[in-house]
Amino acid sequence: MASVSSQPQFRYTQPPSKVLHLRNLPWECTEEELIELGKPFGKVVNTKCNVGANRNQAFIEFADLNQAIAMISYYASSSEPAQVRGKTVYLQYSNRQEIVNNKTAADVPGNVLLVTIEGADARLVSIDVLHLVFSAFGYVHKITTFEKTAGFQALVQFTDAETATSAKDALDGRSIPSYLLPEHMGPCTLRITYSGHSDLSVKFQSHRSRDYTNPYLPVAPSAVEGSGQAMVGLDGKRLETESNVLLASIENMQYAVTLDVLHMVFSAFGPVQKIAMFDKNGGLQALIQYPDTQTAVVAKEALEGHCIYDGGFCKLHISYSRHTDLSIKVNNDRSRDYTIPNTPVVNAQPSILGQQSVPMMGHPAQPYNGSQAGWGTGPPAVGQSMPMQMHNNIYMPPGTMPQQMAPGMQFPSHNTQQPTTTLPTYGSDRTQ
DNA sequence: AGCACA
Numbered sequence A: 001m002a003s004v005s006s007q008p009q010f011r012y013t014q015p016p017s018k019v020l021h022l023r024n025l026p027w028e029c030t031e032e033e034l035i036e037l038g039k040p041f042g043k044v045v046n047t048k049c050n051v052g053a054n055r056n057q058a059f060i061e062f063a064d065l066n067q068a069i070a071m072i073s074y075y076a077s078s079s080e081p082a083q084v085r086g087k088t089v090y091l092q093y094s095n096r097q098e099i100v101n102n103k104t105a106a107d108v109p110g111n112v113l114l115v116t117i118e119g120a121d122a123r124l125v126s127i128d129v130l131h132l133v134f135s136a137f138g139y140v141h142k143i144t145t146f147e148k149t150a151g152f153q154a155l156v157q158f159t160d161a162e163t164a165t166s167a168k169d170a171l172d173g174r175s176i177p178s179y180l181l182p183e184h185m186g187p188c189t190l191r192i193t194y195s196g197h198s199d200l201s202v203k204f205q206s207h208r209s210r211d212y213t214n215p216y217l218p219v220a221p222s223a224v225e226g227s228g229q230a231m232v233g234l235d236g237k238r239l240e241t242e243s244n245v246l247l248a249s250i251e252n253m254q255y256a257v258t259l260d261v262l263h264m265v266f267s268a269f270g271p272v273q274k275i276a277m278f279d280k281n282g283g284l285q286a287l288i289q290y291p292d293t294q295t296a297v298v299a300k301e302a303l304e305g306h307c308i309y310d311g312g313f314c315k316l317h318i319s320y321s322r323h324t325d326l327s328i329k330v331n332n333d334r335s336r337d338y339t340i341p342n343t344p345v346v347n348a349q350p351s352i353l354g355q356q357s358v359p360m361m362g363h364p365a366q367p368y369n370g371s372q373a374g375w376g377t378g379p380p381a382v383g384q385s386m387p388m389q390m391h392n393n394i395y396m397p398p399g400t401m402p403q404q405m406a407p408g409m410q411f412p413s414h415n416t417q418q419p420t421t422t423l424p425t426y427g428s429d430r431t432q
Numbered sequence B: 001a002g003c004a005c006a
Helices: A031-041 A065-077 A127-135 A161-171 A259-267 A293-303 A388-392
Strands: A019-023 A044-051 A057-062 A090-093 A112-118 A140-148 A151-158 A189-194 A209-211 A245-251 A274-280 A283-289 A307-309 A313-320 A335-337
Touching: A019 A031, A019 A065, A031 A044, A031 A057, A031 A065, A057 A065, A065 A090, A112 A127, A112 A161, A127 A140, A127 A151, A127 A161, A127 A209, A140 A274, A151 A161, A161 A189, A245 A259, A245 A293, A259 A274, A259 A283, A259 A293, A259 A335, A293 A313
Parallel strands: none
Antiparallel strands: A019 A057, A019 A090, A044 A057, A112 A151, A112 A189, A140 A151, A140 A209, A245 A283, A245 A313, A274 A283, A274 A335, A307 A313
16 A cells, blocks of 8 residues: 555646646636647647646647657747736646546537536426427427436437537526526426437327427327337227336336346346336336347237236336337446447445345355246346346345246256246247 | 646
């Protein structure tokens, strides 16, 4: 623990680097200003501004080390210091060799904005008001709204990233003008980032979503609440639109349903590309993405209304999502992109399950004995596609494990005797 | 005026 001064925080002479560290910059210095400053000396390939506690430091990365040296040398002997907006800035070689921009989707400009509406009455903001507000900056193609733990949010789709950026720059941090809101409402502040989406999928005009490019889109029945719920018209005909992405909500969730459980359950019908779990209305929901709609249809028909665990626990309700391609930003215990191999898993497995009387924690407490089948018996035939933690992550309701199966759990190579199950057998076509 | 942080 005694690495006090082996790497001093700074020295008077830094070894050269094509990255320069700038300090004493004016407040909210822009990337453009940094590029202007460095351009006379070479090609600026990357910048990072608003660095440090005071956000008055920055980095400039040149294409070539000699260009960085040229800039340092010039100002070392210049009578005029380097300046931004008339303010002297101090330059030195950075102690790093390249700029790492940890940009997330929220930072990458795109044509769709993710808008969080803050305020006690945020959810009372109508989609029409949002449309009005954002239309000031250009043609708004589509808007979807939804509620998450982050609060009331909307996705607003413009034609291009430039238009979206102008709206974002003008509106981020601002409040919706009070004259657009009902009198009794408090202030509603907009927090805006870019979304990873480029084209929103709006299947119906409703109080939650609009497609302004298609006025003839059917209007959803007023009963529609939430996204992707199955809908039935007056004639009893299904109005839901099929999708390769399923929305599963779990009712009566007496026992934990993990990402791995869902992956196993839904993999019985075909390769699962992505899963995203989230809390909604006090319950757990998950989006499950297949490569094609047909697979999703089969999975939905098979699983709808069935329980993951016997006794009516963890009953699945499945509908088609409006999504066609989930945007998984990070692999963790609630979301995963199975199409990207070897992606590091963040915060892989929480161990809070141990708080409930879980018989299967750690290692399977009950080895497979030929007359029982269950989650705890280790990865079955599907093993190589399953996360490694599978066998010590899944658990069964106490006392019910030996009798239960989840859908997709009936692997021919694994069981000779099938216990009764709440679900039919689906795995005949799986060959993994 | 002094090295980025999810």
